[in-house]
Amino acid sequence: MERFVYADNAATTKLSQPVLDAMMPYLTEEYGNPSSLYRFGNHAKRAIENARAQVAKAINADPFEILFTGGGTEADNWVKELMYSLKKKGKNHFITSAVEHHALIHSAQRLEKEGFEVTFLPVDKEGRIDPEQVKAAIRPETGLVSIMFANNEIGTLYPIAEIGAICREAGVLFHTDAVQAAGHVPIDVKAMNIDLLSLSAHKFHGPKGVGAFYCRRGIPLPSLIDGGAQERGKRAGTENVAGIVGLGEAIRIAVEEMPETAKKVSAMRDRLIDGILEKVPMCRLNGPRHDRLPGNCNISFLGIEGESLLLRLDLAGIAASSGSACASSSLDPSHVLLAIGLPHEVAHGSVRLSLSDFNTEEDVDYILEKLPQIVSTLRSMSPLWEEIQKGEVAFTL
Ligand SMILES: *Cc1c(COP(=O)(O)O)cnc(C)c1O
Secondary structure, three states, rough: OOOOOOOOOOOOOOOOHHHHHHHHHHHOOOOOOOOOOHHHHHHHHHHHHHHHHHHHEEEEOOHHHHEOOOOOOHHHHHHHHHHHHHHHOOOOOOEEEEEHHHHHHHHHHHHHHHOOOEEEEOOOOOOOOOOOHHHOOOOOOEEEEEEEEEEOHHHHHOHHHHHHHHHHHHHEEEEOOOOOOOOOOOOOOOOOOOOOEEEEEOOOOOOOOOOOEEEEEOOOOOOEOOOOOHHHEEEEEOOOOOHHHHHHHHHHHHHHHHHHHHHHHHHHHHHHHHHHHHHHHOOOEEEOOHHHHHHOOEHHHHOOOOOHHHHHHHHHOEEEOOOOOHHOEEEEEEEEHOOOOOOOOHHHEEEEEEEOOOOOOHHHHHHHHHHHHHHHHHHHHOHHHHHHHOOOOOOOO
């Protein structure tokens, strides 16, 4: 059988068997409505509250502070709702970064169109933000700062505890999009002074379409979806019981296994990065060499189109992605790769390979066997590569 290597775990992960097992009763016999008063509905209610406690424990929050959503994007959109209510108190300035996920970038752009002041903090060559940048950007009318915990494209980790301390000191709310980080790196909302946080189950072997929004007790949170009394009346609608149970179980397992998983996955990632850099001339690693998400590897190859590389990798049975999930449907290079200063041509030749604990050393071997061959074939067909070789085009990596 043809080999299939799934190396796009930053886009989504495989649902794990124990998570499916935990969900199964709530997709079958336990179909009661959690809001019902009879005991049958109460089973579902209890399962939801158990999951809420599991999510809370994973990030050192209180169960009261966890609200279930329909995923990471929806949780991020709650930030916009908060800005609307902060504006009524004269706080119409929002600070975020240039490298956020589209869920936040597009929310911020919407706020900007609606008359809010928005600061998009720039990043350095490795995608990093200095906490001092955040401090310097805060004004009297700043309501909220939103900086991601870890970058979904290039794996950069952000100094969340330092930024949290700065925001707390300044009396400004701090949100972090932890969708790539939750279940992969340690998160402690109390120690890190995080007020608000988004996470999503399908990034750590849970089901798709379910996530959570953490909101620190005491912060007045406007409702996101009006309707019934579910989720304290702030996110109405009959709960996705099986999904929520899956989220709870997935994060419990991810956090319990994190020390081993992080060690195993980052070792595979390092072997992948070192192998590619060694076997392929004229390529560059995007994001920091060491201080990055355990599974993330993002590389730009001079003289080729990332899309052609992805198609050839697919034919070889390797599922990877270009810098961003949306790049395949648009010709614009990734906003993250441009923000770290890559020229358009270099950004276009980029590929993200993201590993999880479901990958094996054999997967890494297979990528290291196929990818350099494919790059070399594509380069042999590329007029751009020819010009680069002749020195007619000056490129910096
Ligand atoms: C995947 C992702 C999201 C979106 O989460 P969904 O559950 O797919 O809506 C948001 N932010 C980051 C950083 C992500 O990686």
